[in-house]
Amino acid sequence: MDEIINVSVRPLVEYALRSGSIDHRFRTATTMTEGTRLHQMVQKTYGELDKKEVPFDTRFHYEEMTFHIEGRCDGLLMNGDHYMIDEIKSTSLPLSDVNEQTHPVYWAQAKCYGYMAVEKYNLDQITIQLTYIQSESNDIIRFQHDLTASDLRAFMLRMIEQYAPFAKWKQKHTMMRNESCKALSFPFDTYREGQRKLAGSVYKTVQEEATLFAMAPTGIGKTISTLFPVMKAIGEGLGKKIFYLTAKTITRETAQEAFQLMEEKGLHTSSVTITARDKICFKEKTICQKDYCEFADGYYDRINEGMLDLLNNETRITRSVIEKYSQKHRLCPFELSLDLSYTADVVICDYNYLFNPRVSLKRLIDEQKKQTTVLVDEAHNLVDRAREMYSAELTKSPFLNLKRAYKNHNNAISDAAAELNRTFLDYRKSTQNGSLVLSEVDEELIVQLDTFVQESEKELLQQGSDELLLETYFLAQNFIRIAKLYDERFITYVEAGKLEVKIKLFCFDPSNLLQKMRKGFRANVFFSATFSPFSYFQNMLGWRGEDYAVRIPSPFPREHAEVLIAPLSTKYRDRERTLPSLVSLLENVVERKPGNYLFFFPSYGYMEEVYSAFTAPAQSETMIQKSGMTEEEREGFLSEFSSDRETSLVGFAVVGGIFSEGIDLKGERLTGVVVVGVGLPNFDTERQLMKTYFDQDGKNGFEYTYVYPGMNRVLQAGGRLIRTESDQGLLLLVDNRYLEKRYNQLLPYEWQHYQVLKEPSMFLQ
Incomplete structure (x- = not known):
């Protein structure tokens, strides 16, 4: 029995007829709403017997496959026994610039509907009409061709022949993926405490097509605990695709590592990581025009061959894999990653690609969304990012x-x-x-x-x-x-x-828009180690009454972290006065126990001031985070934190920055973490307006605007210390506000056994 290949008309003809070059010179696109209005304007001119938005489908046998092709044509016009397919397209171009050959794909769509119409109504021939309506003037131009049933069947055969190699890959890949997902076992010998509960909650969320807010501690293995159950669900027919969204490059790498672990256990799936255009572009300037870039010139002439080569030979499609095949087939690496994102089972990318109205993957059709689970990693970051997007x-x-x-x-x-x-x-x-x-x-x-x-x-x-x-x-x-x-x-x-x-x-409040953006997906999982307080993040991320929530306690003995609070003021007005005591305290940290340390500060300016005054103890070295570090510089910074160093190392970094979350310095790689200040955002105009807004909305404006976001940064930075069951070390919180109720009550249970330094410049013995 032939295997059934389901495909809609538009992706079929777009794949079969792709040609030409990438050209990002200016072009205007009619919005969906405007396009619908213009379509309806044309359809209102139809006669009484004419039909609009007519659904068609057919089955076409080719080799050992049966293609089930479906779509909806704009118009089926009837004049007596004569039938006409009308395909309507809006354009911003002057109609004088439009001719019969301007858009071959539009003709191809109309011919597919023509083929299905002659088959359905047993016709010998039919008229195919392409109608263009100019978006500004509303002027109309039409082109027509009369085609026989045999002409249309031959055309459909050519489309299928072009599409078949990709269909064969997809058919084989899907079968292998589903079977491997069913047989997949958890990639570790045992679950860490709490991992099974998180994985079970995620599976139930996918099963019930719901939304989950999950708070799980740093180091528990949230990435594998969310990806594994969704892959198992896919094996059971519960969805077909995953979007794994992150705020930082380093957390995308963690997701890639999770797929490597699952592949070692037998998983067969395709995952693609999208790297920003500016980062992955091969050229000195990102000018996407054929007369400047050889990777843009003729891109669509080569894309099908290049994609098939890659898909037949790779499963984890990382940046290096994209670059390798882009060079081999002379393809733009960024556009290749976008094209692959519509085919791959898993897309690992920045929040922007799904939530930002300017950047989103707009070709993700509703049917795909219904089969897609969205996993939002480090979702506490989405609040401020969403404010920027909207x-x-x-x-x-x-x-x-x-x-x-x-x-x-x-x-x-x-x-x-x-x-x-x-x-x-x-x-x-x-x-x-x-x-x-x-x-x-x-x-x-x-x-x-x-x-x-x-x-x-x-x-x-x-x-x-x-x-x-x-x-x-x-x-x-x-x-x-x-x-x-x-x-x-x-x-x-x-x-x-x-x-x-x-x-x-x-x-100020992106919750309503985030709620709208997540609609249409099969399931959504927002997870973080620092959803604290939980109610704040539920409010800000668009919590609905029917959504699920789960909190996973830390599996690590809290005694493994020695938590100290130094009640030293780090408020701006006191910094000059307390600087000598702070520097003395930090020097004592390293002298007390040699090792590798991260010192986090609320701003670059404050960090640099302390760094200049800091005298590194004997047999120790210092490094400092720079603004706008490249990925190579970041990796170089982290690589210095090795477990076999002969000298101590102190890294100065900014709380809320690239080194305060998403990094794993396990075991002897990190001896201690110091967080200076309570992480409050800047007291600028926007934040002051936000405070007023939340006060008027019945919330505590100061806490919503400053305290909760600030302490979230602190929790993230402090979370770098304990990453595994065997990790031990020092966590020092420097600020007298940590002893005030509004800040103290936000300290997690794992830190509540803290001791207070009676003399901030000296350690307890």
Whole structure:
């Protein structure tokens, strides 16, 4: 019996007809909402007997496979016994630039529907019509071809022949994946205490198509405890795909290691890691145009062969694997990773690719989403990241510069920019002490931005090379996009100086938008070691009453960590006074017990000040975290923390930074951790506005804005110390606020056996 291969019309023809080059020069795309409106405008002209949104499906036998092909055509028009397929496409191009050969894939979609129509209605021939509607003018142009049933069958056969090699790989791969998932055993001899409970909670969440918030301690093995049960669920037919989302590169590597462990136990699956375009690009500049980049030139002519070569030979598709096959087949490595993400069983990537409205993987169709489980690692980071994603800002100066630059070149752009510049000037006049806070979107500003965007599109479609215009266009587009999301969880604020004016739509509370973004997926799991307090993160990440929650206690004896509190003030106003005592304390730490230490500070400035005053004890070395370190520099920093060093090592780092979470320095690699301060975020305008918002919302604004995020950073940094059952070491918390109730009650059970240093400059004996 033939195996059934399910495929929709659009991915079938897109795969079969891919050709040409990557070209990221400016092009405008009609939004889904606008496209739907334009489609409906054409469909309203249909006759009484004509049908719209007609579903079709067929089965096509080829070699030892049966392809089940389905789709929905825009229109089936009937005139007596004569049938016509109508495929509607909206375009921003002038219709004079559109001809019959502009989009072969559109014709191919229409022909597939034509084939299914002649088969369903037993027709000898049918008319295929391609209708273009111009998005700005609403003008329409149509192209038609009459095709016989045999013509259409021959066409469908060509599509299937092109698609078949990929279908064969997928068929074989899926069978091997499902069988290996069923047979897969946990990749360690035993579960750590708490791992089985976490894994069981995740499996139940996938089984019941629910959402889970899980707090599990550092070092328990959360990555394998979440990935393993989802792979087992896939083997039972509970979903087909995983998105593993992280905030940092180093945690993506942990997920890759988990798949290596499972593969050693027999798992067969495909996982791809997406690396940012700027990091993985082979060229000096990331200019994605065929006349600059040989990896963009002819990319789509080579992509199918390159992907099949990779998929037939690799399962864990890491950055190095992507680079290897990209070089071999002359393919853009970033675009290759994106194309693979729609095929792979597991996608390991940054939060942005699923949650950011500007960056998301938009081709992930609803049917795929229904079969996808989303795992959000270190989900405490998503709160601030989501605030960034759902906020937008504009400044005055680009519009002033564009007004001048286009004055004699394009009056429409110059006038639109001038009007916006005047609006910014009006805002400057309205500010008091340089700032202004509003609780609504300025609709007139949005109208002005929309005019600017439309005029910019016309210019960019013709020229496409003005970087200032292009950058400002995208900023304006994003501002308009975020304005559509604006509700009571946002605020508008204006900052004005002598030369610049900034307007920002700031999302204080991203919970509602995160809740909407997770809809449509089979299951969602948000997990972290530091969901503390749990209620805060539930509120901020979009908790619903029907969601599940689980808390896993630490499996490690808390006596393995010697926890000390030094009640020394690190408040900004006291730092100069307490600096000598702090330096003496830190020097005593290393003298007391030689080894490897991480000292965490609330800011680069404070860290550098202490570093300059610190005198390393004999037989010890120091290192300091630098801003904007490359991956190689980060790896070099961490590699110095070896267990066989002859001298002590002190690493100075920033709390909340790249070394305060997601790193494993097990055993003798780390002797102690010192956290200076309580990790509070900066007391800037945005945070002050957030505090006011949460106070007005009935919450404790200071705690929601400063204390909870700050202590979360502390918990993450301190969590670097104990990573396994055998780890032991010193944790020193330096600040008198740790003895205040609002901070003290947030210390985890594992730290509550702390001792207080009576004299901050000396250790207890």
